[in-house]
Amino acid sequence: MVKRVSVIDVERCVGCQACxxxxxxxxxxxxxxxxxxxVRSVGGIKRGFxxxxxxxxxxxxxxxxxxxxxxxxRDGGGVVFHPDKCLGCGNCVDACPYGAxxxxxxxxxxxxxxxxxxCTQYCPYEVITLEEVPNDSG
Amino acid sequence: xxAGDPICRVLTVDLSHRxxxxxxxxxxxxxxxxxxxxxxxxxxxxxxxxxxxxxxxxPIILAVGPLVGLYPLAxxxxxxxxxxxxxxxxxxxxxxxxxxxxxxxxxxxxxIRGVSSQPVYLVIEDGRVRFRDASALWGLSSASTVGxxxxxxxxxxxxxxxxxxxxxxxxxxxxxxxxxDTYRHFGRLGxxxxxxxxxxxxxxxxxxxxxxxxxxxxxxxxxxxxxxxATRSPLMKKYxxxxxxxxxxxxxxLGALPTRNLQQSRFAxxxxxxxxxxxETILGRRLAxxxxxxxxxxxxxxxxxxPKEPYFYKTAMxxxxxxxxxxxxxxxxxxxxxxxxxxxxxxxxxxxxAMSTGVILAWATEAFENGFISTAETDGVALAFGDxxxxxxxxxRIVTQPNEFYRAVGNGAEHAATIYGGLDFxxxxxxxxxxxxxxGPGAAxxxxxxxxxxxxxxxxxxxxxxAAASGEVLxxxxxxxxxxxxxxWRQVLSSxxxxxxxxxxxxPEVVAEALSPLGIEMDAGALEKFGRAxxxxxxxxxxxxxxxxxxxxxxxxILETPTPLGQIEESFIRKALMKFR
Numbered sequence: 001m002v003k004r005v006s007v008i009d010v011e012r013c014v015g016c017q018a019c020x021x022x023x024x025x026x027x028x029x030x031x032x033x034x035x036x037x038x039v040r041s042v043g044g045i046k047r048g049f050x051x052x053x054x055x056x057x058x059x060x061x062x063x064x065x066x067x068x069x070x071x072x073x074r075d076g077g078g079v080v081f082h083p084d085k086c087l088g089c090g091n092c093v094d095a096c097p098y099g100a101x102x103x104x105x106x107x108x109x110x111x112x113x114x115x116x117x118x119c120t121q122y123c124p125y126e127v128i129t130l131e132e133v134p135n136d137s138g
Numbered sequence: 139x140x141a142g143d144p145i146c147r148v149l150t151v152d153l154s155h156r157x158x159x160x161x162x163x164x165x166x167x168x169x170x171x172x173x174x175x176x177x178x179x180x181x182x183x184x185x186x187x188x189x190x191x192x193x194x195x196x197p198i199i200l201a202v203g204p205l206v207g208l209y210p211l212a213x214x215x216x217x218x219x220x221x222x223x224x225x226x227x228x229x230x231x232x233x234x235x236x237x238x239x240x241x242x243x244x245x246x247x248x249x250i251r252g253v254s255s256q257p258v259y260l261v262i263e264d265g266r267v268r269f270r271d272a273s274a275l276w277g278l279s280s281a282s283t284v285g286x287x288x289x290x291x292x293x294x295x296x297x298x299x300x301x302x303x304x305x306x307x308x309x310x311x312x313x314x315x316x317x318x319d320t321y322r323h324f325g326r327l328g329x330x331x332x333x334x335x336x337x338x339x340x341x342x343x344x345x346x347x348x349x350x351x352x353x354x355x356x357x358x359x360x361x362x363x364x365x366x367x368a369t370r371s372p373l374m375k376k377y378x379x380x381x382x383x384x385x386x387x388x389x390x391x392l393g394a395l396p397t398r399n400l401q402q403s404r405f406a407x408x409x410x411x412x413x414x415x416x417x418e419t420i421l422g423r424r425l426a427x428x429x430x431x432x433x434x435x436x437x438x439x440x441x442x443x444x445p446k447e448p449y450f451y452k453t454a455m456x457x458x459x460x461x462x463x464x465x466x467x468x469x470x471x472x473x474x475x476x477x478x479x480x481x482x483x484x485x486x487x488x489x490x491x492a493m494s495t496g497v498i499l500a501w502a503t504e505a506f507e508n509g510f511i512s513t514a515e516t517d518g519v520a521l522a523f524g525d526x527x528x529x530x531x532x533x534x535r536i537v538t539q540p541n542e543f544y545r546a547v548g549n550g551a552e553h554a555a556t557i558y559g560g561l562d563f564x565x566x567x568x569x570x571x572x573x574x575x576x577x578g579p580g581a582a583x584x585x586x587x588x589x590x591x592x593x594x595x596x597x598x599x600x601x602x603x604x605a606a607a608s609g610e611v612l613x614x615x616x617x618x619x620x621x622x623x624x625x626x627w628r629q630v631l632s633s634x635x636x637x638x639x640x641x642x643x644x645x646p647e648v649v650a651e652a653l654s655p656l657g658i659e660m661d662a663g664a665l666e667k668f669g670r671a672x673x674x675x676x677x678x679x680x681x682x683x684x685x686x687x688x689x690x691x692x693x694x695x696i697l698e699t700p701t702p703l704g705q706i707e708e709s710f711i712r713k714a715l716m717k718f719r
Contacts, residue, residue, distance in 0.1 A: 014424055014425050014426040014433035014435075015425055015426055015428070016426035016427070016428065016429060016430055016431050016433060017238075017296075017428050017429060018210065018365075018429065018431050021207075021210075021429055024348055025357075025358060025361065027348070027354075028351055028354020028355070028357060028358065029348040029349055029350055029351060029354070030207045030208035030209075030348065030349035030350075030351065030357075031207045031208075031241075031242060031346070031347050031348040031349040032207075032238075032242060032297070032346055032347075033242075033346050033347040033348035034348050038296050039296060040295045040296025040297075041295065041296070043289070043290075044285070044286065044289060044320065045319065045320055045321065045425055046320060046321075046423070046437060046455035047455075048423060122365065122431075124369045124431040124433075125433075
């Protein structure tokens with residue numbers, strides 16, 4: 001079975017964005033520029049937050065619209081990114097209904113979740129967790 | 139400093155000519171680090187001596203520091219300006235998303251100069267500033283509506299901060315604040331009035347980027363130590379669970395909770411407005427500043443029935459903290475949580491500083507009771523301790539300013555008391571209204587001599603409470619020395635813009651460790667020396683603008699009402715103050 005990051009209790013999200021910093025820190029750098037997870041308010045923070053992260057779809061639309069097979073389907077769901085094949089067209093960003101394909105402005109290429117779960121280790125309130133992709137997801 | 143880190147970039151926006159420029163200022167940031175250290179240097183340079191705080195010559199400086207975006211709890215923006223409330227150094231700190239957004243937009247500091255010919259709000263990104271017409275937003279009755287309109291109109295959700303003023307800032311009430319991301323504030327010393335004087339309704343700052351380190355391995359290690367100290371150790375527990383209102387009951391028990399304009403220091407209704415009671419009955423959501431796992435921001439879900447129509451309700455989410463509970467609760471004799479929260483909601487809508495507003499209303503109530511003022515002055519509002527409806531009516535008038543009295547009140551308690559009487563019970567220090575700690579001489583000295591007249595300057599309230607517990611008796615000189623030492627160290631934290639709540643995590647050794655992977659080598663001794671130098675600069679600025687610690691007024695009321703350490707002696711305070719010359 002393969003893994004994905006799942007949002008299990010968004011009501012406990014306090015909006016600290018520690019997950020976004022953790023994702024970026026994988027590269028030994030600070031900021032949020034490398035994050036493949038996002039937290040933003042539901043139209044004002046008084047109403048709480050949404051957490052945007054790749055759902056590891058079994059038939060991912062982002063991969064379907066990629067003209068160069070730079071995004072290929074991972075066995076069990078989700079995608080694998082091959083930057084050398086990417087033209088930077090951005091179709092994948094438009095195709096994901098969740099907005100979970102992020103964009104690296106400097107490289108002109110997408111940034112997608114690699115399902116490592118580092119973000120979940122820094123969520124202080126157990127909003128997100130690394131779980132096995134269920135068979136019926138999508 | 140790490141190559142490629144944009145911390146040294148200073149964005150200067152000229153409102154008068156609608157232009158901006160970006161300068162690299164590495165010397166400024168190596169000398170001042172960031173936050174307070176950079177802010178005071180810029181203020182010294184850019185604010186001419188004797189400047190009119192509401193004139194175009196008064197700059198607004200917003201500064202962050204090198205740790206922002208790299209380490210947790212480095213989440214504050216320091217605002218520096220000349221205060222229209224005190225006529226001297228204006229320094230106010232706010233969290234929310236402000237610091238991260240400035241850093242992610244690629245700036246270490248933002249300076250706003252001049253005055254716009256018409257209402258404007260700014261949208262700031264990396265390398266770009268847009269001047270947005272705000273004339274249609276000018277005059278909106280609530281600061282929260284301003285936030286909502288800007289939020290829906292502008293992009294960058296999740297990667298931005300929105301600062302704005304309410305009607306009080308437009309009217310240049312001298313204690314108008316700037317609201318940051320709905321629930322945080324540049325509350326004190328009147329930055330909102332400075333925004334208003336520049337026709338500046340708000341600022342949106344948007345950004346997203348990575349920040350380099352020179353030693354990624356060490357960076358991750360130090361990060362984890364700080365993060366785990368914040369989340370797993372008991373150091374932050376009190377802020378995390380009940381938030382700052384956890385102070386209400388201990389301070390009341392101690393006899394240090396200012397009540398009914400400090401006629402007493404214990405409040406019979408303390409239990410009802412305590413952090414515990416609010417958490418049990420009305421807490422609706424908890425929030426964090428960006429990059430802070432602690433989440434000390436507490437929102438009450440206040441359900442208000444429609445005044446006329448049955449089966450209609452509004453649910454307001456009102457942020458509450460210790461200081462507003464003190465100023466608009468115990469100090470005004472209000473024990474009804476819903477009454478207190480409605481009053482706080484009104485203060486927030488108007489964009490006033492909750493602390494100053496409460497202290498001013500408390501003075502006005504006692505002046506009303508003693509016949510210094512009557513309904514002729516208050517425009518028909520009968521002020522009485524505990525009557526929150528009367529206070530809500532008065533708050534609206536502070537901003538609409540129907541008469542001379544409210545225009546005077548719009549300049550603070552000291553100003554109003556000088557005209558109408560009752561100076562002895564006007565709780566102001568250096569013209570700034572009192573924070574909620576009547577703990578003893580340490581607190582009083584912090585309020586009087588602290589560079590911002592803020593309880594957070596040197597935490598005398600904490601020394602008092604420790605002395606009350608241990609029985610230790612300190613001489614005036616010894617207290618003054620401790621306060622100066624604490625205030626000096628806090629200049630380091632506020633230059634790095636680390637939240638003061640995490641001061642037990644960010645010890646001198648930890649700060650040195652945290653800076654090293656960013657290419658900044660400063661040991662604990664160098665940091666402490668730096669802190670003393672920043673404080674000296676702030677004192678020099680204050681002296682330049684006419685502050686004299688020997689002339690400072692001690693409100694008589696604080697000498698009358700006993701503290702947990704007994705009656706405060708004026709001679710003790712005066713002697714200790716000599717150390718601050």
